[in-house]
Amino acid sequence: MDxxxxxxxxxxxxxxIVLLISLCPDSLTTGTLKIQSFxxxxxxxxxxxxxxxxxxxxxxxxxxxxxxxxxxxxxKESLYxxxxxxxxxxxxxxxxxxxxxxxxxxxxxGPNGKDTYTAELLIKGPPKWRTIPRDIVxxxxxxxxxxxxxxxxxxxxxxxxxxxxxxHPSVKGNEELDKSQWKTLNDGTLTKTFIRYGDxxxxxxxxxxxxxxxxxxxxxxxxxxxxxxxxxxxxxxVHRGDSVKLECDALGDNPMTISWxxxxxxxxxxxxxxxxxxxxxxxxxTLSEIQVHGVDHSDNGIFTCLAKNAYGEDQRTIKLIVLxxxxxxxxxxxxxxxxxxxxxxxxxxxxxxxxxxxYIIQYWQNQGTPxxxxxxxxxxxxxSTILYKLQPGTSYVVRVMAENDVGKGTPSENRHFLTSxxxxxxxxxxxxxxxxxxGTLHIKWKAPPKxxxxxxxxxxxxxxxxxxSTDSYTYKHVTFSEGLSEEYLLQHLRKNTAxxxxxxxxxxxxxxxxxQEIGKITKDTDPPTAPSLRVTAQSETxxxxxxxxxxxxxxxxxxxxxxxxxxxxxxNEVTIPHIKKKEYVLQSLRPGSIYCLYLQAASQKGNSNPSxxxxxxxxxxxxxxxxxxxxxxxxxxxxxxxxxxxVLAPVSASVAIVILVVIVSCMAVKKEQTRYNRDIExxxxxxxxxxxxxxxxxxxxxxxxxRPLLQPPPPPPPFPLPPPPSDDYSAPxxxxxxxxxxxxxxxxxxxxxxxKSNEGSIDSRRQGDGNMIQERAEVxxxxxxxx
Numbered sequence: 120m121d122x123x124x125x126x127x128x129x130x131x132x133x134x135x136i137v138l139l140i141s142l143c144p145d146s147l148t149t150g151t152l153k154i155q156s157f158x159x160x161x162x163x164x165x166x167x168x169x170x171x172x173x174x175x176x177x178x179x180x181x182x183x184x185x186x187x188x189x190x191x192x193x194x195k196e197s198l199y200x201x202x203x204x205x206x207x208x209x210x211x212x213x214x215x216x217x218x219x220x221x222x223x224x225x226x227x228x229g230p231n232g233k234d235t236y237t238a239e240l241l242i243k244g245p246p247k248w249r250t251i252p253r254d255i256v257x258x259x260x261x262x263x264x265x266x267x268x269x270x271x272x273x274x275x276x277x278x279x280x281x282x283x284x285x286x287h288p289s290v291k292g293n294e295e296l297d298k299s300q301w302k303t304l305n306d307g308t309l310t311k312t313f314i315r316y317g318d319x320x321x322x323x324x325x326x327x328x329x330x331x332x333x334x335x336x337x338x339x340x341x342x343x344x345x346x347x348x349x350x351x352x353x354x355x356x357v358h359r360g361d362s363v364k365l366e367c368d369a370l371g372d373n374p375m376t377i378s379w380x381x382x383x384x385x386x387x388x389x390x391x392x393x394x395x396x397x398x399x400x401x402x403x404x405t406l407s408e409i410q411v412h413g414v415d416h417s418d419n420g421i422f423t424c425l426a427k428n429a430y431g432e433d434q435r436t437i438k439l440i441v442l443x444x445x446x447x448x449x450x451x452x453x454x455x456x457x458x459x460x461x462x463x464x465x466x467x468x469x470x471x472x473x474x475x476x477x478y479i480i481q482y483w484q485n486q487g488t489p490x491x492x493x494x495x496x497x498x499x500x501x502x503s504t505i506l507y508k509l510q511p512g513t514s515y516v517v518r519v520m521a522e523n524d525v526g527k528g529t530p531s532e533n534r535h536f537l538t539s540x541x542x543x544x545x546x547x548x549x550x551x552x553x554x555x556x557x558g559t560l561h562i563k564w565k566a567p568p569k570x571x572x573x574x575x576x577x578x579x580x581x582x583x584x585x586x587x588s589t590d591s592y593t594y595k596h597v598t599f600s601e602g603l604s605e606e607y608l609l610q611h612l613r614k615n616t617a618x619x620x621x622x623x624x625x626x627x628x629x630x631x632x633x634x635q636e637i638g639k640i641t642k643d644t645d646p647p648t649a650p651s652l653r654v655t656a657q658s659e660t661x662x663x664x665x666x667x668x669x670x671x672x673x674x675x676x677x678x679x680x681x682x683x684x685x686x687x688x689x690x691n692e693v694t695i696p697h698i699k700k701k702e703y704v705l706q707s708l709r710p711g712s713i714y715c716l717y718l719q720a721a722s723q724k725g726n727s728n729p730s731x732x733x734x735x736x737x738x739x740x741x742x743x744x745x746x747x748x749x750x751x752x753x754x755x756x757x758x759x760x761x762x763x764x765x766v767l768a769p770v771s772a773s774v775a776i777v778i779l780v781v782i783v784s785c786m787a788v789k790k791e792q793t794r795y796n797r798d799i800e801x802x803x804x805x806x807x808x809x810x811x812x813x814x815x816x817x818x819x820x821x822x823x824x825x826r827p828l829l830q831p832p833p834p835p836p837p838f839p840l841p842p843p844p845s846d847d848y849s850a851p852x853x854x855x856x857x858x859x860x861x862x863x864x865x866x867x868x869x870x871x872x873x874x875k876s877n878e879g880s881i882d883s884r885r886q887g888d889g890n891m892i893q894e895r896a897e898v899x900x901x902x903x904x905x906x
Contacts, residue, residue, distance in 0.1 A: 152178025152232040154225055159240045165216050171238065173225030174207040182229040184208030189221045217244035218270045245331020246271030250307075252324045256341045257314050258430065265309040267324035267336065275328035277307030282321040282337065293323060316344050316370060316403065345431025346371035346404070352436045356472070358525060359443035362412045367424035367435050370404040375428040377407035382420045393418075414441050419472070443471040445521035445528035448478070454503070458511040458539040458573075464503040465519045465531065473523040475499040482506060482517040485535060486569075512540035512574020512626060540574030543567055543631030547579065547622045549604070550634045555725050556645035558612040564622050565604045567631065574626040581607050586617040586638055594623070608728070614643040646725035647672035650679065652718045652733060655702075659710040659739035665702045666718055666730065675722040682729070683716045685709060707768060710739030 155176040163169055175182060184203045186193040193199050193210070198219070200211035208227075212219055224237040246269035257263050269275050279301070280293035302310045307324065319342035326334035346369050357363040367377055379386040379396060386409070388396050395410045405426065411418055422437040448465040455462040463480060478497050484490040497504045499521075509515065514537050520530040545567035555561040562581055566572070576599045582592030597607050612618060617640045621633040648669045656663040668676065679695040683705060695703050708714065713736045720727040 152182065152227060152229045152234050154227050154234045154236040156236055156238075157225070158238050159223075163215060163240070163242055165242055165244050166214055169212045169215055169240065170209055171212075171223065172207060172209050173227070173236065175227060175229075178227075178232065178234075179230045181205035182227045185226045185228075186210050187224040187226065190224070193223075212240070215240075215242050217242050217247050217272065220270060220272050241272045243272050243330065246275035246326045246328050246334050248326075248334060252309075252322075252336050252338045254339045254341065256343060259314060259316055259342055259344045259347070261314055263309070263311045263314050263318075263340070265322070265324075265338070265340070267307040267309065267326070269307070269326040269334055271326075271328045271330070273328045273330070275326045275334075277303065277324065277326050279303055279309045280323050280325070282323060314340075314342055316342060318342055343430050344371040344404075345433070346375050346426035346428040347431070347433040348426065348435040350435065352438075354438045354440060356440045356442055357414050359414055359416065359441050359471075361414055362410065363414055363439065364408050364410050365422055365437050365439065366406065366408045367426065367437075368401070368404070368406045369424075369426035369433065369435075371426065371428045371433075372430060373400055373405060373428065375405040375426055377405060377424050377426045379407070379409055380423045380425070411439075414439075416441055416443060440472045442473050442525050444526040445469060445471045445473075445475055445523055447529045447531040448502075448519045448521055449531070451517070451519050451531045451534050453517070453534055453536040456536055456538055458541045459509050460505055460507045461509060461515070461517075461536055461538065462503065462505050463517060463519070463534075467502060468521050468528065470521075471523055471525055471528065473525050475521045475523050477522050478502075478504075479520050479522060479527065480504060480506065480517065481520070481530065482515050484510065485514040485516045509538050510570060510573070511538050512572065512628070513538050540626050540628040542629035543572055543574075543576070543624045543626060545571035545624075546632045546634040547605075547624055548634075550620070550622050550637055552620050552637050552639040554639055554642045555608065557614045557643050558610065558641050559645070560609040560612060560618065560620065560639055560641060562607045562609060562620055562622070563604060564634070566599075567624055572624070572626065573631075574628055576624055576626050578625060579605060579607075580623040580625060580630065581609065582621040582623065582633065583609060583612075583618050585613070586619050592619075592621060612641050614641055616641050642724075644724055647676050647720040647722050647727040649728040650718050650720050650730050652716070652730040654716075654733055654735050657735055657737055659737055660706060660708045662705045662708060662714060662716070662735050662737065663702065664705065664716065664718070664733075668701065668720060672720065672722075672727075675724060676720045677723065678721050680719045680721055680726070681705070681716065682719070683714055685712050685714055706772075708737050709741075710737055711741030712737055 153176045155174050157171050157173055159169060159171055173184060173186075182205060184201075184207075186199075186201055186208070193201070195201055198213055200213070202209040202211070208225065210223065210225070220240055220242045222237050222239050224235055226235045227233065249268040249270050250266045252265055252267040255263070255265060265279075267277055267279070269277070279296055281296060283294050296309075300311060304310065307326065309322070309324070311318065319340055321337055321339050323335060323337040348367065348369055355363060355365060367379075369375060369377060377398060379394075381394075386394055386396065393411060393413075396407065397410070398405060398407045400406075407424060407426075409422065418439055419441045420439060422439055423434055424437075425434050426432060446469040448468045450464075450466040452464045453461055454464050465478075467475070477499055478501065480495040480497065481492055482495075483492050495504060495506060506517070514535065516533050516535055518530040518533050521528045547564040547567055550562070550564040553561040553563075560583075564579075566576060578599045579597040580594040581597055582594045584590055584592050595607065595609065597605065599605075609620075617638055619636045619638050621636050623633050624631045650666040650668050652664060652666045654662060655665050664681070666679075676697050678697050681693040681695055681703065682690050683693070684690045685708075693703075693705070705714075705716070713734060715732055715734050717732040718730040
């Protein structure tokens with residue numbers, strides 16, 4: 120059959136050649152060359168032979184022919200035969216199949232040119248594999264090209280799908296690819312420009328053209344994932360004192376290692392101190408976390424984690440911000456100071472990683488005692504402010520603190536400042552004036568309320584003038600003594616004259632208002648002069664003093680008042696009887712301590728000026744007094760309070776003095792009685808002029824038996840008495856008053872150490888709860904003189 124067909128074909132071919140030569144004898148000799156068009160038979164079927172003739176339409180001979188399929192030169196082989204002459208070429212395709220389909224090109228090259236002609240051969244049949252897809256390994260992020268193509272006519276359709284839920288047999292199916300990310304070229308190649316981690320899996324290429332069985336091939340795309348982090352940078356904020364967990368979730372193929380650094384310093388997993396590092400494997404890679412408990416300021420910084428695997432490495436940065444109250448503002452200064460305001464400046468502090476909302480200025484008076492804390496608030500934009508409503512001449516303490524959303528920060532260092540002074544705004548209080556002798560006034564007062572000093576008082580002006588005078592006041596300067604009260608002895612005034620007294624306080628800024636005028640009339644007589652005091656001996660617990668007194672004052676002095684104090688303690692006073700010896704031992708003192716003493720003479724006309732103040736140090740080492748009886752009686756329990764020596768000693772001394780006074784009084788009375796009896800025996804009996812009826816009065820001895828030795832003096836007679844007897848006898852009675860009502864106030868006066876020039880300022884000495892020893896001795900002598 121094939122042989123027959125070949126003979127027929129050969130015959131026809133020869134006919135065609137002859138015809139061509141006969142019809143176009145001149146064209147073959149022209150200078151150009153052109154191939155005559157040819158076509159394949161329509162709708163050929165598989166397994167048949169097909170011939171096609173390529174001849175010249177015109178051109179010079181000889182010509183060389185070549186055949187190409189789809190641009191590829193066809194060589195003589197079992198499927199193809201090529202018969203060529205100088206002017207024509209025949210291509211014979213044997214046993215055609217779908218794979219034989221394609222574009223066939225005839226190329227002719229002659230002496231004067233070249234020409235080609237292409238015809239398409241389409242063999243109808245089911246698709247046949249041209250390129251079979253295979254498994255592919257691709258790196259994450261790289262492009263992908265996966266070829267899949269086939270022969271066939273009609274032209275086959277190629278489409279790709281992804282197998283769902285690989286590894287889960289219970290769920291099966293295919294998923295169409297997202298055309299926005301996946302592209303299928305005309306030749307069936309699957310492409311993607313950027314492979315993601317989720318792109319790995321099983322894919323299927325399906326080819327069909329409606330004839331026969333479809334072609335289908337499933338392959339795997341294996342994505343090799345290097346270690347990587349999807350989020351490269353993260354900021355973690357935590358309050359100071361809280362706990363925090365920093366995470367690095369690395370994606371990539373395991374095994375994978377993750378290391379941690381803080382501020383470029385490697386954190387050890389063995390000895391991390393406050394940092395604890397934990398790792399665990401996840402479905403997509405490895406998760407590493409670092410835990411910090413009790414976060415503080417030192418944990419601020421940059422934490423980095425470096426992940427590595429066999430395919431690459433990546434780094435993630437975490438900035439840990441510890442939120443805390445602001446630090447203390449620095450460089451706090453007092454720029455300017457006025458009397459009632461001050462300007463404060465400071466430098467902006469560390470914010471604690473949270474913006475400062477405001478500044479709080481705290482200030483209070485620094486006067487030695489607690490004062491109320493004042494606060495002023497200013498905005499965070501300010502670094503200076505002015506504090507108002509301050510007290511003039513007052514020491515203050517100021518500090519500044521910042522506040523943010525976390526809380527109040529620590530305050531700055533304290534800054535001290537002193538406001539400028541103003542004149543005192545109030546006058547001295549409790550002003551009192553007392554007449555002291557002829558031409559002397561004793562003035563006492565208290566300082567104005569301290570909050571109205573407006574500074575530090577320097578002293579006072581004591582103003583005085585005669586009440587009847589229209590002249591202005593004459594002022595005396597008195598130095599401020601910082602006592603609870605002040606005193607001044609205004610001397611050399613006119614006797615028995617009314618004076619008006621005012622007191623004015625002053626400081627460095629000036630003088631304040633005057634006190635209300637107080638009127639007082641001076642006396643016309645003087646009190647005793649000040650005694651001359653000296654120390655004659657001292658021991659660990661005693662000081663012995665002696666003094667001299669003007670002889671002219673002896674008759675008016677009723678007793679003496681000794682003032683003493685230890686160091687800066689309050690003044691104590693002791694009442695000393697008016698005795699001839701003028702010596703006194705001050706007892707129960709503290710060893711090794713310094714004492715100040717001065718003495719005053721007291722009378723009904725007033726107290727004298729203070730003597731010169733003496734300073735004496737007792738013998739022995741300084742320290743607390745040892746009044747413990749355990750030094751004598753060992754092993755005993757502690758004695759009750761009233762049996763201890765500090766209480767028992769003065770009580771015993773008082774009792775002893777009372778007994779002594781009684782004994783001395785009795786002896787004196789007995790002595791006087793004996794003398795009287797002796798004298799009365801020598802007196803002759805006579806009529807006394809003061810007898811009412813001319814009879815002699817009753818004698819002392821007659822009534823001696825019926826009355827006590829000590830009794831008040833008899834009432835005076837209703838008529839004048841004769842002149843007193845001679846000085847051979849004592850006065851009718853003698854009394855030593857110690858607690859006289861008129862002198863009780865004078866005895867407790869506080870006098871200064873000495874007077875200044877002509878007008879002496881007296882330091883204020885307040886009476887404390889000092890010991891007061893009062894001694895009283897009353898001896899009554901009764902005499903009955905004969906006429």
